[in-house]
Amino acid sequence: MLTLVLAATVPVLVTVITRPAMYNGIRHFIFVVPALAVLGGWAGALMIQWLKERRTIAATLAGAAVIAAAALPVSDMIRLHPYQYISFNHAAGGIRVNDPLYMLDYWGLAFKQASKRLNAWVAEHSLTPPNGRHWQIAVCGPQRPAQIELGPNYDISWNPAGAQFVMSLGEYYCASLDAPVLVQVERDGVVFARIYDIRGKNFTSILVSGK
Numbered sequence: 001m002l003t004l005v006l007a008a009t010v011p012v013l014v015t016v017i018t019r020p021a022m023y024n025g026i027r028h029f030i031f032v033v034p035a036l037a038v039l040g041g042w043a044g045a046l047m048i049q050w051l052k053e054r055r056t057i058a059a060t061l062a063g064a065a066v067i068a069a070a071a072l073p074v075s076d077m078i079r080l081h082p083y084q085y086i087s088f089n090h091a092a093g094g095i096r097v098n099d100p101l102y103m104l105d106y107w108g109l110a111f112k113q114a115s116k117r118l119n120a121w122v123a124e125h126s127l128t129p130p131n132g133r134h135w136q137i138a139v140c141g142p143q144r145p146a147q148i149e150l151g152p153n154y155d156i157s158w159n160p161a162g163a164q165f166v167m168s169l170g171e172y173y174c175a176s177l178d179a180p181v182l183v184q185v186e187r188d189g190v191v192f193a194r195i196y197d198i199r200g201k202n203f204t205s206i207l208v209s210g211k
Contacts, residue, residue: 008035080187082109099190100172107169108145110185110192114167115149117183118195129153129164136163140174140206141193160203166196168206175208 011032015022022028044066052059077084080095086104088094095104122135129135134153138160139146146167147156160166165182168174170191183195 004035004039008032008039083187083192086187094188095190096188099170103171104190106192107142110169111139111141111145111167112149113185114183114193114195115146117185118165118167119150121182135165137165137167138163138206139167141167141169141171158206160198160206164197164199166198166203166206168194168196170194173208175206177203177206179203 009032011029015028048059048062048066051062072090073087076087080087083106086095086106088098092098098104134155135150137146137150137154137156138158139156140158143156147154150156157163166177166179168177170186170193177196177198179196179198179201181194182197183193184191185193
């Protein structure tokens, strides 16, 4: 029990006391979650046992309350899949409220999904790159995940000039373009990634001015 308590508390206490530089801070503490989960389960079991010794109906109601409390986060995980790691609890406003406040770190996975949908759309419409060469796509965000998932038929850059598509994160520095949206990846009304069809259109930048 002492080991569990120390594993759950010492890393956090040391950080609070020493105040080191933190980058995307919460992921530095993911390893304390198993210890917290075990302690929480143990405490819950003791409480239900204590109630059962006094009145069976009280223990039954406590068990039902535990199940009800678990139902909401479980439903959230199912709804957000495969982006469970960006979840915020409802008391904090969920991801819709917190998206403008924090960078939710969905980028690579969102581009993976968007790339697969774009390839499926191109195949569905039997399209081929102009001049028999590669598709040109401007990407606002991490370009390597997009390159891997799109495959060798796409040339990637930051420059939309001459491109047929734009792949863009739903981040503040990526411009919203006046162009048809072919693919949109979102959860709870928060847009993670979009792919625009910019064929026949001219854009000079995919970034918000000044970013």
